[in-house]
Amino acid sequence: MTAGTGEDDIISRFFRPIATSPAARGLFDDAALLTPPPGCDLVLTKDALVAGVHFFPDDSPASVARKALRVNLSDLAAKGAQPLGALLALALPRPLDEAWLEAFALALGADADLFGCPILGGDTVSTPGPISLSITAFGAVPSGGFVPRTGAAPGQAILVSGTIGDAALGLQLRLDPGRAGFRDLPEAGRAHLADRYLHPQPRLALADALRAHAACAMDVSDGLVGDVTKMLAASGCGGLLRASQVPLSEAARVAIEVEPELLATALGGGDDYEIAATVPLDAVPMFRAAAAAAGVPVSVIGETYRGEGLDVVGRDGHPLQLAHGSFSHF
Amino acid sequence: MTAGTGEDDIISRFFRPIATSPAARGLFDDAALLTPPPGCDLVLTKDALVAGVHFFPDDSPASVARKALRVNLSDLAAKGAQPLGALLALALPRPLDEAWLEAFALALGADADLFGCPILGGDTVSTPGPISLSITAFGAVPSGGFVPRTGAAPGQAILVSGTIGDAALGLQLRLDPGRAGFRDLPEAGRAHLADRYLHPQPRLALADALRAHAACAMDVSDGLVGDVTKMLAASGCGGLLRASQVPLSEAARVAIEVEPELLATALGGGDDYEIAATVPLDAVPMFRAAAAAAGVPVSVIGETYRGEGLDVVGRDGHPLQLAHGSFSHF
Structure with a gap:
């Protein structure tokens, strides 16, 4: 035929x-x-x-x-x-x-x-x-507006959009719904986590604010800690990330409160599809304002400094050890 | 880590x-x-x-x-x-x-x-x-130079670059090397067919000549007859293709001479990665000259006419029936 x-x-x-x-x-x-x-x-x-x-x-x-x-x-x-x-x-x-x-x-x-x-x-x-x-x-x-992954420099704020860890917790919830951390979650909380895993929300509304104010940015797809580590390494500087400042949804907060080990899942798991960026300190208020105008919440979660590597400080003020900082595709 | x-x-x-x-x-x-x-x-x-x-x-x-x-x-x-x-x-x-x-x-x-x-x-x-x-x-x-698949009109020549059927015969050779048509092929002929199947030669050298003179074009990837049929259907006209004018390599010619059924393989098989085009009749000499200057042989293999469908005339002058005009990806 x-x-x-x-x-x-x-x-x-x-x-x-x-x-x-x-x-x-x-x-x-x-x-x-x-x-x-x-x-x-x-x-x-x-x-x-x-x-x-x-x-x-x-x-x-x-x-x-x-x-x-x-x-x-x-x-x-x-x-x-x-x-x-x-x-x-x-x-x-x-x-x-x-x-x-x-x-x-x-x-x-x-x-x-x-x-x-x-x-x-x-x-x-x-x-x-x-x-x-x-x-x-x-x-x-x-022209010239591309926001690189390599633009971080010492003395900048590290920010992230939205909330972190929902998708990784949504995946855990799917794999092990009876797990302690999920037992006290109301149905709406479970649905929120499950949906964040299934349906990323690309932060296109944040693009203009990033172009205007960010020194570097990447999307958080393989886990916050691993991805920020990569971004700083690509830029040639170090940084500090405070777990206490990482924005969590109410559902994630409840799950982690009941089962504190899930904090590592939230910080190291993948599929957030939020944006991590560094912004010069004096531009942070303008970046926040532009992000708010675009309807996207952003949070300062740490700072960059001269050096290398990313230090993660736990909610108790001590260094946090993560077994896995990021999802490996291979 | x-x-x-x-x-x-x-x-x-x-x-x-x-x-x-x-x-x-x-x-x-x-x-x-x-x-x-x-x-x-x-x-x-x-x-x-x-x-x-x-x-x-x-x-x-x-x-x-x-x-x-x-x-x-x-x-x-x-x-x-x-x-x-x-x-x-x-x-x-x-x-x-x-x-x-x-x-x-x-x-x-x-x-x-x-x-x-x-x-x-x-x-x-x-x-x-x-x-x-x-x-x-x-x-x-x-700007504006894109050569569409939909530009054929009645009264144009149908041309094709290079030689047709080598890749499809190369695939048959690989599947059934002892087949009659391949028995008399010298080693160089076998190697030619096998290589044409494995290693398409994109006709980038022809791009300028196509832009200058072709009314429509597509690459022949799923079989000459099926692809030219598609091109004419997309353009809304019919055409005639003469098997006797389809350019064959020496290896393909020998194989088809020994086993005439392989003509259908050559005309209907895939993986040629040559270019089929229609060119207004008065522009054919200029297209030929431009293609020759670019080092790409081109051959007239038929004409378009008012109507629909592609009539394929065999080397004996009678209509040629092909079981399969093209490779189906699904």
């Missing part, structure tokens, strides 16, 4: 309806075509997810779609960029689970609309392995 | 050495940073490859790397674009096969240099499944 192949049918049924940007060219072409906004630099990022590694095989397809897009948007936000579009590579087992694919595509399209990041193209293939996907997201920053 | 994770080690040992473009930021950042060339549009493409589906699990890692990059570069070439850079997502089974990864990264770096397409970043993850990867390539065309 010279008519449509299976991939063409998949594109036509599931992806053409969500690829409505002119840059996607109706998914009829080999490639997408994007005119970059004048006076802008491009920010390019790509994250891969594998069933059984980055999400549970029984996660809903809508949750998988949202997570795949949002972890990339989180990278753009940390660099001060606003999204221009994304490409998807999706590898699916045979036979095709059409209900899964339909729900995945619908949720991806809805998130693309929600975050202003149109799906411009990609590739759908079969795999003898688990569902695997990668998304490449493109963003724009005004 | 708060020191480097496994992924950091992989980046540092295998990928940082090949990511030498300033846009890669030493792979120390969350994202790559690219200043688009002024006056250009961006062309974005993404292809995924899975071991056991798109390549043989025992293919050399160097061949896998080359194929993964080049199939994307072929898409850029077909759109008249020159590469700006690429991102890689790589999912590898545990335990890590370091020798495989080292050879893969070295070959990818060498190809990135060869084709002027620097590796700017990406993601490395583990998978319980087979080796899987996707590459996203970015290219630039002068």
Whole structure:
């Protein structure tokens, strides 16, 4: 036959309806075509997810779609960029689970609309392995506005957006719901933690404030302590992080109060998708004001100093030892 | 530990050495940073490859790397674009096969240099499944210069670059080396077919000629007949393709002479990574001259006409029936 192949049918049924940007060219072409906004630099990022590694095989397809897009948007936000579009590579087992694919595509399209990041193209293939996907997201920053990971210098405040540890606790809750720390949690608290694990909230609203005031930034995806350690190492300075200043949600606070060992999970676990940044001390009030205006809470959690490494001080004032500072992808 | 994770080690040992473009930021950042060339549009493409589906699990890692990059570069070439850079997502089974990864990264770096397409970043993850990867390539065309797949109109010549069918025959040779058609092939002929399957040659040299003269173009990756059918359908016209005019290598010619059924393999098989284009009749001589100046042979293989569908005329002048016009990815 010279008519449509299976991939063409998949594109036509599931992806053409969500690829409505002119840059996607109706998914009829080999490639997408994007005119970059004048006076802008491009920010390019790509994250891969594998069933059984980055999400549970029984996660809903809508949750998988949202997570795949949002972890990339989180990278753009940390660099001060606003999204221009994304490409998807999706590898699916045979036979095709059409209900899964339909729900995945619908949720991806809805998130693309929600975050202003149109799906411009990609590739759908079969795999003898688990569902695997990668998304490449493109963003724009005004020329010279890229917020690097390498800009920290001694004498800056270390800040983080939102609350830390909810996602890692949500993962623990899923793995071991009867665990002591979760026993006293009301249903709303459990739902909050579970949702933070499943559905990252990319901090795109913080991008302008980061560009205006931050010396360096990264998104916290592999655990706060490990990621801040990486950021300072990349910048060539050291720092101090006070666990007592790390912002916690009410649900996390209750869980850690009952089971103090969960503090290490909160500080060292992954999937926060909050933004860690350093800001010169005199710019902190302006950064706070800009973040508040954007609707994003930010908290000072420590300072940078001359030297190397990240010292973590526990809530008792003593150095805190973490078995694992960050999630390893390999 | 708060020191480097496994992924950091992989980046540092295998990928940082090949990511030498300033846009890669030493792979120390969350994202790559690219200043688009002024006056250009961006062309974005993404292809995924899975071991056991798109390549043989025992293919050399160097061949896998080359194929993964080049199939994307072929898409850029077909759109008249020159590469700006690429991102890689790589999912590898545990335990890590370091020798495989080292050879893969070295070959990818060498190809990135060869084709002027620097590796700017990406993601490395583990998978319980087979080796899987996707590459996203970015290219630039002068504003308005994008060569669409949808530009064919009645009364244009259909042309193709290089020779067709070598890769599909190379795959058959690998699957069934004792097959009649391959028995009389000299060793050089066998090596030619095998190499064409393993190592696509992206026709980036043809990009300028396509931009100057082609009405539409696409790369031939899923089989000549199926892909030209798609291109004409996307453009809303019909066409005639003469099998006698389809350019064949000496090795393909010998194989098909001995076993005429292999003509269908050549015309319907995939992995050519040549460019099919339509060119207004009066521009064909100029297109030929520009292609020749770029060192790329091109051949007229048919014409477009008002209507729909692609009629394929066999070497005997009668309509040719192909069981499969193209490779299905799903």
